[in-house]
Amino acid sequence: MAQTKLNVVEDTVENQIAELRSQISSLSKSVSARAGTLSNEASEFVDEASGRLQRAAQTAAQTVKAQGHNVVEAVKENPGTATSVLTVVGALGFALGYFVATAANEQKSSSIYRWR
Incomplete structure (x- = not known):
């Protein structure tokens, strides 16, 4: 069974x-x-x-x-106009780069004293 x-x-x-x-x-x-x-x-x-x-x-x-x-x-x-436009754009680019670099340099130098 x-x-x-x-x-x-x-x-x-x-x-x-x-x-x-x-x-x-x-x-x-x-x-x-x-x-x-x-x-x-x-x-x-x-x-x-x-x-x-x-x-x-x-x-x-x-x-x-x-x-x-x-x-x-x-x-x-319009070669004269093109030259003028490129000169102005180059000058603006240079100025912008200069101001950015100056601002970054100022910020870097001021941050050294801020953390001391």
Whole structure:
């Protein structure tokens, strides 16, 4: 009698293990199919984004090229004005750099005494 109950328990456990293996196999197939679908969707998204990025880069390059051409033409037509503008911009840049460096130097020297 004890042997019979033991056989019944073994059969029940074996059946449950077989059922669990079947469920695991089914879940594995389902996950694999879903991963394949997601992979395809991601690949399509990357391809579409790459195309859009390439078109945007081409458009930007064409715009920069056209604006550069316009600047060159304006400089050719008005060399004196272009020279004056570049001189003023250079002088302003120099003055701004000088004032920033002076302010930084003053701040550095005053901070030495502040911490002592």
